[in-house]
Amino acid sequence: MPHDHHDHLSPSGHPYRPDDDHPLTYWQQMEIAIREILIEKGVTTAAEINAQIDAMDARSPANGAAVVARSWTDPAFRDALLQDASAASASMGFDIGPLKLIAVENTADVHNVIVCTLCSCYPRNLLGLPPDWYKSRAYRSRTVKEPRKVLAEFGVVLPEQVTVRVHDSTADMRYIVIPARPAGTDGWSADQLAALVTRDSMIGTGLPKEPGAIADART
Amino acid sequence: MNERRYMRVANHMPPGHVRTPAYLRGKVGWVERTLGPFSNPEELAYGHAATSQPLMRIRFTMAEIWGAEAEHPNDTLDAEIYAHWLEPTDAPHAP
Numbered sequence: 001m002p003h004d005h006h007d008h009l010s011p012s013g014h015p016y017r018p019d020d021d022h023p024l025t026y027w028q029q030m031e032i033a034i035r036e037i038l039i040e041k042g043v044t045t046a047a048e049i050n051a052q053i054d055a056m057d058a059r060s061p062a063n064g065a066a067v068v069a070r071s072w073t074d075p076a077f078r079d080a081l082l083q084d085a086s087a088a089s090a091s092m093g094f095d096i097g098p099l100k101l102i103a104v105e106n107t108a109d110v111h112n113v114i115v116c117t118l119c120s121c122y123p124r125n126l127l128g129l130p131p132d133w134y135k136s137r138a139y140r141s142r143t144v145k146e147p148r149k150v151l152a153e154f155g156v157v158l159p160e161q162v163t164v165r166v167h168d169s170t171a172d173m174r175y176i177v178i179p180a181r182p183a184g185t186d187g188w189s190a191d192q193l194a195a196l197v198t199r200d201s202m203i204g205t206g207l208p209k210e211p212g213a214i215a216d217a218r219t
Numbered sequence: 220m221n222e223r224r225y226m227r228v229a230n231h232m233p234p235g236h237v238r239t240p241a242y243l244r245g246k247v248g249w250v251e252r253t254l255g256p257f258s259n260p261e262e263l264a265y266g267h268a269a270t271s272q273p274l275m276r277i278r279f280t281m282a283e284i285w286g287a288e289a290e291h292p293n294d295t296l297d298a299e300i301y302a303h304w305l306e307p308t309d310a311p312h313a314p
Contacts, residue, residue: 149290170299171257
């Protein structure tokens with residue numbers, strides 16, 4: 001008899017887990033309906049939509065890390081980045097589309113952190129998709145009220161004399177933090193430095209890696 | 220150093236799509252930089268022909284926003300506020 005009492009176990013002997021399916025939400029159905037109508041009417045094609053999804057998935061924090069590392073090694077580029085971060089990023093060959101970007105720089109006296117209280121604005125065209133916590137109600141509401149507590153939970157404990165500057169991405173601009181260059185990296189190339197730049201360090205909830213963390217990667 | 224240009228955010232609570240956070244309405248900050256002009260999102264959201272508005276980055280102290288509850292009074296918050304929400308004003312208190 002094929003259906004014996006071991007039927008609920010997988011071939012590896014573990015119980016099957018229930019599927020995590022749920023019915024489509026209203027807005028998921030709406031998205032599918034609009035997408036299908038646009039394809040039927042010849043406004044766009046499935047191939048174009050897939051290509052756009054691929055392009056967005058291909059963007060990653062590595063793009064932002066390259067921008068930060070160049071600003072650490074090229075003072076003229078750093079000035080241009082602070083002046084017009086969109087133009088400076090585009091000049092490195094990144095396809096940032098309509099992104100309007102502002103770069104804010106961490107110094108010995110100032111620590112910047114980015115949040116979007118109204119929704120989840122994020123420089124996707126340069127850094128890729130935002131982390132889930134960035135879109136959470138807790139991060140969005142607490143970062144404007146108690147940024148030091150939030151940063152401490154990320155492991156960033158700031159001295160009293162450092163000013164915290166929170167940037168609420170309320171309208172048309174998107175933000176990238178230029179973290180301070182780690183000590184002990186004199187003579188490093190931009191490529192080597194880029195490996196120290198984490199996604200969170202460009203949101204302001206983290207710091208770059210210490211040079212020792214990737215010492216092996218240098219050789 | 221240039222003198223700070225102080226602005227008060229209007230304390231309106233209109234219905235509909237606005238991009239001025241409620242926690243900043245009625246608060247006073249200074250202009251960090253001026254951007255735009257950009258199309259007014261309050262009109263764009265409803266498919267109306269949108270007027271162009273300067274967009275100001277306004278810097279507030281945490282003391283101004285949260286009063287005695289501020290975590291660290293001299294920390295700051297910058298937000299982008301459309302010009303039609305802003306009224307020039309004096310500094311909130313003696314610097």
